[in-house]
Amino acid sequence: MMRVLVTGAGGFVGKHLVSELKNRNYEVIAAASSSREDAAAGKLHGLDITDLAAVKAFIGRTRPDTIFHLAAQSNVMKAWHHPSAAVTVNTVGSLHLLQAIQEVCPGSRMINVGSGDEYGLAGKQGMPLSEETACQPQNPYAVSKFAAGQLVLQMAKKNNLQAIHVRAFNHFGPGQEEGFAVSDFSSQIASIEKGLLSPVIRVGDLSAQRDFTYISDIIAAYVALVETDVPNGVYNVCSSIPRMISTVLEHLVQMSDVDIRIETDVAKLRPSEVPIFVGASGLLEQVTGWKPKTVFLDGLERTLDWWRSRVGL
Structure with a gap:
């Protein structure tokens, strides 16, 4: 063993x-x-x-x-x-x-x-x-x-x-604390649904595109590295799919039965130096056969559900 x-x-x-x-x-x-x-x-x-x-x-x-x-x-x-x-x-x-x-x-x-x-x-x-x-x-x-x-x-x-x-690269899922985009959005929505916050999410510039991978796929990649004879070197773990932050938030809001408004806060407007940030996972796929399998929307919903079970406790 x-x-x-x-x-x-x-x-x-x-x-x-x-x-x-x-x-x-x-x-x-x-x-x-x-x-x-x-x-x-x-x-x-x-x-x-x-x-x-x-x-x-x-x-x-x-x-x-x-x-x-x-x-x-x-x-x-x-x-x-x-x-x-x-x-x-x-x-x-x-x-x-x-x-x-x-x-x-x-x-x-x-x-x-x-x-x-x-x-x-x-x-x-x-x-x-x-x-x-x-x-x-x-x-x-x-x-x-x-x-x-x-x-x-x-x-x-x-x-x-x-x-x-x-x-x-960016990863998310149940158990991730605040301080990251998906967990921050999810915690706010869960708090709004429980009446702990007003139904408004104020945001800055959400036009940046980032590479998100669900936690179970991250873990599957790490397990593959244990179970495969991988040569020394650097390996990216990522989805290789750029997703706009504003779209991620919109998906999460649509998963709620509460009418939530997204408003731009001028004080938070800080354009990203890197508008598109996406990885390439071809090398890892080549040496281990790993590929992310989780449907992105399913991962978002699981994360939101985790915050729903946590908020207000």
Whole structure:
């Protein structure tokens, strides 16, 4: 039985990944910043990835065959306010894991989860972003993820280790907290339906087009990376379909029985530097056979239903 360590197991993606790996009968070690019990992920082992000695000791005790490194400081605004913290957690933390693998269990494979945000202004071309596209990250979070991926891959190459870097584009689904477009819209609609907010959603410029993938398809991609002998390198995980943010909101509003108005708030009007930002997932499809399967509207409805069950509790 393969033993899989998931860092950041208490987060949105981590919980879904742990659940699916357990369903597939993997031996899963779930780690988070602190030890605790989680309703979705089960027992979480405390692991401070910024502490190299602690990481080495943990890897030495658990000796995983594969490590999914999801633990991160992923809030862009927090990264702007505390860039050194973002670099310490996202870049140095990733490096610590690979160093531990090198010294303790060099046969392990590391799947380092980065972000489509690493491409940054490269998206201004309006063309699908492939793994060959030169990254131009534009915020401390994206820079820290890009640096992490480069360090992991270069050190793996030098030391003959198994490591890949995944660039996951926008994803959504049940369990995602506010701070992201689909979850923000869904939480507002659910609150309006329960009479907690007035039936108006005020927005800024929603003309940007982004690449959204439902959480179950993200998890299926990650599982495919476990179950396939994938060469070291960078792999995009995305739908490869650009969707206008305004259309996403309109779809969600149409799913409600309440009459909800969408109004433009001039104070929120900030045109996007990158009008179209869409990935290309051909390489991942080629090496694993993965393709997203969830109908986009079905994913939106499941997400909205999750917020309906949560709002007002």
